[in-house]
Amino acid sequence: MQKFIKIHSSDNVAVALEPLTAHSELILPSGTLLLTEDIPQGHKFALCNLPEGAPVIKYGAQIGTATKEIPTGSWVHTHNIHTNLDQLLTYTYDRQATPLPSSADRTFQGYRRANGKVGIRNGIWIIPTVGCVNNVASAIERQAQSLISGSVEEILAFSHPYGCSQMGDDQEHTRKILADLINHPNAGAVLVLGLGCENSNIDVLKSYIGNYDENRVRFLVAQDCENEIEEALNIIQELVDYASQFHREPISCRELVIGMKCGGSDGLSGITANPVVGAFSDMLISKGGTTILTEVPEMFGAETLLMNRCETEELFNQTVCLINNFKNYFKEHGQTIYENPSPGNKKGGISTLEDKSLGCTQKSGHAPVRGVLAYGEPVSRRGLNLLSAPGNDLVASTALAASGAHIVLFTTGRGTPFASPVPTMKISSNSALYQKKSNWIDFNCGAMVEDSSLEELAAQLFDYVIRIASGEKVKSEAAGFHDMAIFKQGVTL
Template identity: 65%
Template sequence: MKEYIKINEQDNVVVALREFKEGDRIQDGTIDLVVKESVPSGHKIALHFMKEGEKVIKYGNPIGLAKADIEAGTWVHTHNIKTGLGDICSYIYEKDYKELESTEDAYFRGYRRKDGKVGIRNEIWIIPTVGCVNKIAALLERKGNSMLTDNVEKVCAFEHPYGCSQMGEDQENTKKILAGLVNHPNAGGVLVIGLGCENSGVEQLKEHIGKYDGNRVKFLICQEEEDEVEAALKLLSGLIEYASTFAREEIPVKELIIGLKCGGSDGFSGITANPLVGAFSDILISKGGTTILTEVPEMFGAETLLMSRCREEGTFDKTVAMINGFKDYYTSHNQTIYENPSPGNKQGGISTLEDKSLGCTQKSGNAPVSDVLPYGSPVKSKGLNLLTAPGNDLVAATALAASGAHIVLFTTGRGTPFACPVPTVKISSNSKLYERKSNWIDFNAGVLLEEGKMDNIAQNLFSFVLDTASGKTVKSEIEGFHDMAVWKDGVTL
């Protein structure tokens, strides 16, 4: 096993693949260096002297500036490197991408809905319009799961604290996400439960849902029922009967939509798990499929790499608006734009936002950017899409689901048990996490540090995703986890 990695020939740091001690030697045909202090695994070691203000290069791009002189062989981290990013930027469209070559068709076994959409699960979803009815929804989930037929996999209630006492765009965001879930084809049937006095009630939500199949979507307003549970169970029974008419059939992979997300990252995330997901994305898109990349704050510092891959100038303009709009969001709340890496990220070896972003955006692979989606908007274009949403794991993953993702691929270096409304595949950046948290992690990208071949591992991940789309349950599904969260941005009355 390698002891360190130089990611790009232009880099002036290497990443330690084990803990280095003072006096250890880094030596190969191009490097001969004595390590001058202890450096944790996943962290950076300076290859040569860097004077104060000099750019620190990783992934072939600057990840920050030296805060003081940095000696060769020393640890490079938050104590001696700072972000080199500014605030609102101007950008020029400089197209720089190649179209992916088409590859042979692939198939999975999914559910073809009456409107032509495709789902990979045949579940019954209970969507509360307001947090006041959360516990009724949870009660119905428990009772509903005792009513299932062979063709219906589970009943899921998506509790949330929103739907009332919100104003303006904040309230609209809640309706968009709830409507996106109602329309999601992973649900063979949907029961929408309202209280009756909320300002994001059933009638208001219907405006965002649009045209719907009355056999697939049912509505109940609790204040209008003498026994809301009894009434809801009758509706659930009908929904289960309707969903039971669907069976898995062969579906071309071009119908598959996959969300791309990372969280709890470490120094290996940008070396193993994120590039692996990028390679997967390219495979899927080469077969006509669709991926969605989000976490806008974790594009800061790497956004020009995405902008140069925009297929059209109009898409470039939307990307610029997304990036600078998110910066305005930060400054309007008197927050620093570039103070992003979490304590866990820093402990894992990520020093600056550029360091994190250059690793994060590798999940997008090499495909051109087809479209940019506002928060809560459904995907319309095949290929790689960018989605406006924050980095928060639950909020961003829910946004991916609401925009139509059938599955979310979630890379992590530290691990997390959560799951969003759709199957959430956890991909570890290192083998230690995969072995230690086998109840959380579905796929190990850490084998890439152990001389694994990217093409082979990417094909393995592609096969794993097709199996998941065909009904194989992932770890979080086995545990019964299905979370959702809405991006809260506004006054609460």
């Protein structure tokens, strides 16, 4: 097993793939290197003497600056390097968008909807318009389980605290996300549950939903009912009857939309799990499919790599706005743009936001950027898309689902049990996590530093995604978890 990795030929640090002890001798192409201190797994050590002020290079890019002299073989981390990120930047388009060669199609067993869209689940979704009816929605979900029959797989309620006492963008975000979920093809049918006096009431929400099938989407205003739970159960029975007409059939991978997200990252995330997801993304796109990359604040420091892969200058300009709008959001709230990585990230070996971002963007693979989406905007172009959303796991994963992702691939070095409105596959960056939290983790990329190649793991991941799209449940689904969270920025009345 390889003990460490130098990711790029120009790097002046290497990453420990296992815990390394002080005074160990490591064999390098240029000779031997003596470690001066213990190096935890996923953490960096200096390959040469780095004077104070020297650039620290990883992934072939600068991840920070040495704040003091770092001798060869020393641990490189937050105690001796600092970010170079600061304010808004001026960018120049240096187009490096190279189309991927096409590859043979694959099929999965999915559901073709009446409007031509494709889903990978056939559920009945209960969508509250306002947090005031969350408990009612949950009660309906519990009592409706006995109604599941035929090809209907699940009845789920998606609670959230919004829909009233909101203004401006917050109110728009809530309405857009709720409408997106109502229109999501993983839902065979939907009950929209309103209170009756909220800002985002059903009549208002209908204009965001657009044209809809009255057999598929039903509405219930709780204040207008004598017994809203009883009426809701009667409606759900009718929705089950409607959704039962849909059955799985072979569907081309061209129809698959996969969201990509990372959280609880460690020093191996950018070496194992994220590159494997990137290779998966390239494979799916080569077959005509679609992937979506989000968490904009975790593009800071690596954004030019994505900008230069934009197919057109218009997309480049949209990506510049994507980045700078988020930086301005931070500044408007009096926050620094580099208030990242998290404590868990640092413990896992990530030292600066550039370090985190360069690892994070590995999930995008090598495909050209073909779309840039606003928060709540449905995906419309096949290929790689960038989505405006924050780094928060629940908010970003919900945003991916709302933009049309059938599945979210979630890479992690530390683990998390959460879910999102669509199947959320947990992919570990290290084998220790996979072995410890087998009830959370669906796929292990830690094998990449043991006995498997990136190409082998990407092929295995692709096969697994096909199985999930065809009905196999991920661990969070099997546990009964389903979450959603909406991006909040402003005033609550």
